[in-house]
Amino acid sequence: MSGKVLMCGNEAMAEAAIQAGCDAYFGYPITPQNEVTAYMSKRMPEEGKVFIQSESELAAINMVFGASATGKRAMTSSSSPGISLMQEGISYLAGAELPSVIVNVMRGGPGLGNIAPSQGDYFQSTKGGGHGDYHCIVFGPSGVQEFVDTMPLAFDLADQYRIPVMILADGILGQMMEPITIEKKPRRKLPEKDWALTGADGRKQNIVRSLWLAEGAVEQHNYDLQAKYRQIEKNEIRCEQYEVDDADVVVVAYGIAARIVRGAVQKARQQGIKVGWIRPITLWPFPYEQISRAAEQLRIFLVVELSCGQMVEDVRLAVAGKAPVVFWGRPGGGVPTVEQVLEKIQQVTIHPKKK
Amino acid sequence: MMQKVFTRPQTLKDCPTHYCPGCGHGIAHRLIAEVVDELGIRGKTIGIAPVGCAVLAYDYLDVDMVEVAHGRPPAVATGMKRTNPDYIIFSYQGDGDLAAIGTAEIIHAAHRAEQITVVFINNAVFGMTGGQMAPTTMLGQVTATTQAGRDPAHDGYPLQIAELLAILPGATYVERCALCSVSHIRAAKKALKHAFELQLNKAEGLSLIELLSPCPTYWRLSPPDAMLWIQNEMTKVFPLGRLKG
Numbered sequence: 210m211s212g213k214v215l216m217c218g219n220e221a222m223a224e225a226a227i228q229a230g231c232d233a234y235f236g237y238p239i240t241p242q243n244e245v246t247a248y249m250s251k252r253m254p255e256e257g258k259v260f261i262q263s264e265s266e267l268a269a270i271n272m273v274f275g276a277s278a279t280g281k282r283a284m285t286s287s288s289s290p291g292i293s294l295m296q297e298g299i300s301y302l303a304g305a306e307l308p309s310v311i312v313n314v315m316r317g318g319p320g321l322g323n324i325a326p327s328q329g330d331y332f333q334s335t336k337g338g339g340h341g342d343y344h345c346i347v348f349g350p351s352g353v354q355e356f357v358d359t360m361p362l363a364f365d366l367a368d369q370y371r372i373p374v375m376i377l378a379d380g381i382l383g384q385m386m387e388p389i390t391i392e393k394k395p396r397r398k399l400p401e402k403d404w405a406l407t408g409a410d411g412r413k414q415n416i417v418r419s420l421w422l423a424e425g426a427v428e429q430h431n432y433d434l435q436a437k438y439r440q441i442e443k444n445e446i447r448c449e450q451y452e453v454d455d456a457d458v459v460v461v462a463y464g465i466a467a468r469i470v471r472g473a474v475q476k477a478r479q480q481g482i483k484v485g486w487i488r489p490i491t492l493w494p495f496p497y498e499q500i501s502r503a504a505e506q507l508r509i510f511l512v513v514e515l516s517c518g519q520m521v522e523d524v525r526l527a528v529a530g531k532a533p534v535v536f537w538g539r540p541g542g543g544v545p546t547v548e549q550v551l552e553k554i555q556q557v558t559i560h561p562k563k564k
Numbered sequence: 565m566m567q568k569v570f571t572r573p574q575t576l577k578d579c580p581t582h583y584c585p586g587c588g589h590g591i592a593h594r595l596i597a598e599v600v601d602e603l604g605i606r607g608k609t610i611g612i613a614p615v616g617c618a619v620l621a622y623d624y625l626d627v628d629m630v631e632v633a634h635g636r637p638p639a640v641a642t643g644m645k646r647t648n649p650d651y652i653i654f655s656y657q658g659d660g661d662l663a664a665i666g667t668a669e670i671i672h673a674a675h676r677a678e679q680i681t682v683v684f685i686n687n688a689v690f691g692m693t694g695g696q697m698a699p700t701t702m703l704g705q706v707t708a709t710t711q712a713g714r715d716p717a718h719d720g721y722p723l724q725i726a727e728l729l730a731i732l733p734g735a736t737y738v739e740r741c742a743l744c745s746v747s748h749i750r751a752a753k754k755a756l757k758h759a760f761e762l763q764l765n766k767a768e769g770l771s772l773i774e775l776l777s778p779c780p781t782y783w784r785l786s787p788p789d790a791m792l793w794i795q796n797e798m799t800k801v802f803p804l805g806r807l808k809g
Binding site: 235 | 606607608609610612619620622626627628629630631632633636639640641642643644645646647648651652668669672676
């Protein structure tokens with residue numbers, strides 16, 4: 210695909226996954242990401258790749274597990290309730306250290322919720338979700354082009370660190386059409402998959418497992434996983450910021466909320482309010498350091514999410530009491546408007562005075 | 565010089581077993597190892613171990629193996645086979661794995677006609693967790709969770725998975741065998757070999773071999789009596805033979 214094309218996030222992401230060398234897509238239809246399954250059902254066979262509509266999200270994530278265990282690049286996508294069903298498999302992927310890419314086009318919850326955009330799955334994605342001490346790398350793209358650009362990176366990081374990578378989108382990002390370009394990017398230099406199950410032809414048996422019964426073995430496995438997570442924290446944090454240096458107010462938001470915040474900050478600046486924003490791009494590992502640095506000067510932090518406040522807890526951890534942290538958000542499919550965010554910025558700006 | 569007339573299959577590792585005395589898993593493992601050797605497919609075979617007593621099957625079977633979430637082997641096998649049509653993929657599943665928590669996965673793998681081989685060990689009880697009722701537990705059978713015997717009014721009836729699968733067009737070969745005597749074990753090996761050959765020859769569809777297998781520990785029987793119980797009792801509810809293909 211060359212030149213600019215107008216595509217919705219779901220289809221653009223799917224095409225980007227194909228260009229990133231995805232060998233297999235497994236998924237179960239769920240709104241608001243049905244464009245992905247439909248698109249993949251047509252495009253994957255055209256590329257000689259695998260598409261299967263699974264009987265459930267449980268099956269989909271385990272098909273990903275199977276393909277990945279043989280060294281193939283595999284992915285699935287779903288929306289919040291379906292991602293909940295996948296948590297068992299994600300924990301196993303983390304335990305068995307299998308590379309995989311999982312896209313969550315979030316909708317309102319809890320339960321069946323609705324099919325409107327939401328950011329209610331932040332805790333689930335960044336703090337585990339399934340059982341055990343593990344992390345996935347989590348991206349929160351804020352536009353269709355970034356959604357597209359995240360795909361090759363997600364597959365590369367999954368392979369490099371042998372880890373499930375989640376992409377947290379939402380109903381708007383999935384449905385919204387934007388002009389984008391999809392380019393085939395060269396892969397990172399990646400380690401050989403000598404652990405993969407390929408038939409023990411002339412070599413020792415390979416075993417992919419997450420069970421270690423010997424005393425102390427799972428403890429050691431966990432220490433090894435944690436060492437890997439520390440490496441990822443060192444190397445892979447991504448974060449964007451805008452006009453933070455002179456700001457009295459720093460708005461922190463990710464994904465589609467950050468798009469709305471951008472508009473509100475622009476308007477606030479036009480009104481002479483000293484406001485900037487920080488946008489975490491990786492939600493795990495989280496840019497604690499960057500936010501902590503911004504908190505060294507006394508200023509107000511305003512966190513805006515399409516939820517009742519989840520990422521705000523990480524912002525508070527980063528700020529560590531050095532500055533006030535105010536939260537404002539709308540849950541369950543409520544989408545903040547630029548005007549609402551602007552009003553919040555105006556409200557929190559009244560009181561603070563720089564030392 | 566003495567001539568060697570009987571030896572351990574190469575695909576079966578030379579190591580002590582963790583299975584209980586009289587357990588059928590050892591027999592089933594050996595049969596699979598013999599078939600893999602005889603067909604010369606070790607270099608392209610991938611096995612899937614279940615959650616259950618056989619979770620450590622990879623400690624005995626010297627092929628590439630994976631251990632997966634409870635009940636999900638047919639989905640994992642699907643992911644493997646679809647991306648690697650030339651590999652020989654088999655899942656090894658107990659009655660909890662396949663007939664309880666994994667019913668959706670096995671039915672849909674069969675319904676999609678996945679070209680995989682499923683070895684289903686039916687020993688009418690949950691072994692690893694301490695002898696609780698399985699879907700295949702016999703009526704009246706005493707288990708940790710049916711202490712007065714399985715009562716159909718409360719616990720339902722033994723689930724005949726092989727019969728259920730045999731009606732699906734995507735399941736091409738379904739046979740039930742038993743590991744309760746030399747002749748039965750020979751028949752089981754023949755069935756297993758046929759199932760692997762079908763996959764090797766890229767025959768359409770899924771094959772499933774159900775093996776009635778002894779669990780003397782949780783049947784509270786001696787190993788010889790457990791063999792007799794299979795022959796005299798279990799086969800009444802789970803009749804042996806080729807159901808399809």
